[in-house]
Amino acid sequence: MTMNAASPSISAKPVAASGLSLGSLLRRPEAGAFLGLMAVMIFFAVFGGITFLQPAGMSSWLNVAANLGIIAIPVGLLMIAGELDISVGAMVPFGAMTVAVISGHYGMSIWLGIAVTLAFGLIVGLINGYLVIKTAVPSLIVTLGTLFAVQGIVLGLTVLITKSTSVALTVEGPAKAIFGDFLFGGQLQVMVIWWLVLTAAYVFFVHLSPKGNWLFAMGGDKVSARNAGIPTDRVTILLFVLSSTSAAFVGMCQAILYNSAQVAGGQSFIFNSIISVVVGGVLLTGGFGSVIGIFFGTITFAIVNQGIYYTDFDRNWSSLIIGVLLLGAVLMNNTFRKMALSYSPKKGAK
């Protein structure tokens, strides 16, 4: 703007210190997600009344958001790092069934059930990650394979062991309170607390800790990232372990909450997590995005998913709204990303 700013004085000070201007907010990856969230909130407030923002209404979409969000964030981090994990769709029933078979069918300690469930999540994640780095097959295909393989294992083993596709599980005491109960005797699941705590932890690791930088570098250019000394293989495996363990965790908590586990279900998490992540401003091809954006994207999705019940619309229309929302969000995110790319602090400086 000013010409004296163009003087070639070598200054070590960054020009924009904090940058809380509207422009700098719009250039952030979560800008589109935030505006999208505001839009659906207003939409449903107008057509559905204020009920969905009152405690009862809020808990309905917060519960959906929490279950989805715990899976969507690691899926989003994989996407930032240039990978995809759709096997989460099978890991949810796998987690639910593992804890139900061990602690319900066999009646063993719930803590053993929890430990084995999480261990299985870890193992599937290791398999996914290892296959992706060793074979260089796109992770979509690898996790498509493990998606079906795990579905087969869940169905086959459950029927073999229990002669049924549904297993009951009764949990009491601290395990119930920690993993699968309602808060304050109301309708809000304890999962919401897990979701908020995990989101805060992810925000710290991705955006504040120095290692978070690695994800973006890997998604931007994997070869350059490796040349810069980033252990790309180890990070990739870690991310796959995170996503499959998170999915198993969500399934496990649902089984503990609802006192039963089914072999089916969980596939909806595949697309729903990807929608949340993309609406949240993560670039499908990697290298760009934010945890807060995914957080907003998840809430947006959950509000559309649940808000329809508070309106006079037939709920069959909700998929249409989600589809339009997704396309709108992607277009908006593209625009904001272009703004971020073309941003230069001082026009006219030479």
Next chain:
Amino acid sequence: MAAPILALRGVNKSFGPIDVLHDITLEVRPGEVLCLLGDNGAGKSTLIKIMSGVHQPSSGKIELDGAEVSFPTPRAAQDAGISTVHQFGGTFPLMSIGRSFFVGVEPTKGWGPFKVYDRRTANAVAVKAVQEMGITRITDGDRLVGGLSGGERQSLAIARAVHFGARVLILDEPTAALGVKQATHVLRIVNEAKKRGLAVIFITHQVMHAMAVGDHFAVLIRGAVAADFKKGEKTREEITDLMAGGASMASLEAEIEGYMASHGGHPPPPAA
């Protein structure tokens, strides 16, 4: 004259039956720009890959500070202070300048498990490093790398290599995709690196750019050093004529391309 930092002595490289490099002997000294000239297919890229640890020579030796070395991996070459900057390589379009600059070596502040990425320092150091190399237009470390011009990105990558202690800078066609003005920026940076005592190996097929910064020139034809001369010993026309080479160069190119076409686009495998 200072002793060479990096030297190749009688290096040969063949991929299967095809000799790509033939008896290459080159050396580069601190504060010197060695321009490697050659048309496409002359073996320039193979030569870079040998110096940066991607390929191993079939025979001959590489010397670093007079001692024979081998670079089994690109990482090994980097640790020895040999940095290769490819076109746009080493920068990440959707990352900020500060973050891109410090990928893998992020500065932190705070303590214990709560060490956080120090954005302010990263941005300040990155901007300072680039400005000191003469690109004063970059003033905000929060800008995304993808928003920079091609020349600025190239300069950022070079500044990064210099900042992290490169002694030998290999620049692979840094000006090929740039406009005249952008190319000038990069050439200025090459000069700056030279002034700081780095040995620069500048690969190009643009004779003008080579003559602007080079101290020492080597022309590669059909995988052999066809001419090796100092600044001022040859005119631009003479160099261009040299580079154009004989017709046999075209047949070598066809040979390699033919191999790749019949092997699904793969280059010939390295000799055992």
